Structures are given as C-alpha cells and as structure tokens.
Amino acid sequence: MRELTCIGCPIGCALRVEVKGEEITVSGNTCPRGEKYARAEVTNPVRTLTSTVALEGGSIARVPVRTRGEVPKGKLFD
Ligand code: SF4
Incomplete structure (x- = not known):
C-alpha cells in the first residue's frame, strides 16, 4: 500500500x-x-517543471521558466 x-x-x-x-x-x-x-x-506520475534560466547579456540575471505541459516524472532531469 x-x-x-x-x-x-x-x-x-x-x-x-x-x-x-x-x-x-x-x-x-x-x-x-x-x-x-x-x-x-x-x-504514470507527471509533473509541471518550474525553474530559472540564466541570461547572458540581459538586463536581469535570470528568468523563471516552466514546461508547457506535464512531463513524466522520470524525465524531469532530461
Ligand atoms: S482534490 Fe481536494 S478534496 Fe478532492 S481528493 Fe484531492 S485534496 Fe481531497
């Protein structure tokens, strides 16, 4: 269980x-x-992945990002 x-x-x-x-x-x-x-x-567990991405040459250092849809949990690090 x-x-x-x-x-x-x-x-x-x-x-x-x-x-x-x-x-x-x-x-x-x-x-x-x-x-x-x-x-x-x-x-089939899935998750919406959220993170930040560093910018090169931008006016800010990072921007928040998220997947467009749900991703299989086992593929999150891919
Ligand atoms: S959606 Fe809310 S009320 Fe329904 S099972 Fe989940 S926690 Fe309980």
Missing part, C-alpha cells in the same frame, strides 16, 4: 492506494480528483 497526499486542492486528503496486478484501489479521497491523481501517481 502507498500513502499519498492529494495535491488537487488545499485540503490535501490522505490517500491510500493498493495495487494488486492490474487492480488499483484508492481510498481516503473526498472527490473524484483524488482518485484520478492517485491512479496517475502509481501508473
């Missing part, structure tokens, strides 16, 4: 996820977004 905190809203429901083969059971969520998040987190 995995325990996760839902990031869907500030309530932060404590989720419990059981994976048995193809079967995924989610509990602790108080709305459907929590179940969707938990299922994605145990099958």
Whole structure:
C-alpha cells in the first residue's frame, strides 16, 4: 500500500492506494480528483517543471521558466 497526499486542492486528503496486478484501489479521497491523481501517481506520475534560466547579456540575471505541459516524472532531469 502507498500513502499519498492529494495535491488537487488545499485540503490535501490522505490517500491510500493498493495495487494488486492490474487492480488499483484508492481510498481516503473526498472527490473524484483524488482518485484520478492517485491512479496517475502509481501508473504514470507527471509533473509541471518550474525553474530559472540564466541570461547572458540581459538586463536581469535570470528568468523563471516552466514546461508547457506535464512531463513524466522520470524525465524531469532530461
Ligand atoms: S481528493 Fe478532492 S478534496 Fe481531497 S485534496 Fe484531492 S482534490 Fe481536494
């Protein structure tokens, strides 16, 4: 069993996820977004990456950047 905190809203429901083969059971969520998040987190976790990029010759040293969409968690450092 995995325990996760839902990031869907500030309530932060404590989720419990059981994976048995193809079967995924989610509990602790108080709305459907929590179940969707938990299922994605145990099958294909993704994140929006935010960072800063240094500028050469710019009027400021760095600018904030973020990915256009979600990126597989395992590819974040790529
Ligand atoms: S399960 Fe629903 S209510 Fe609970 S934190 Fe996630 S989005 Fe919010």
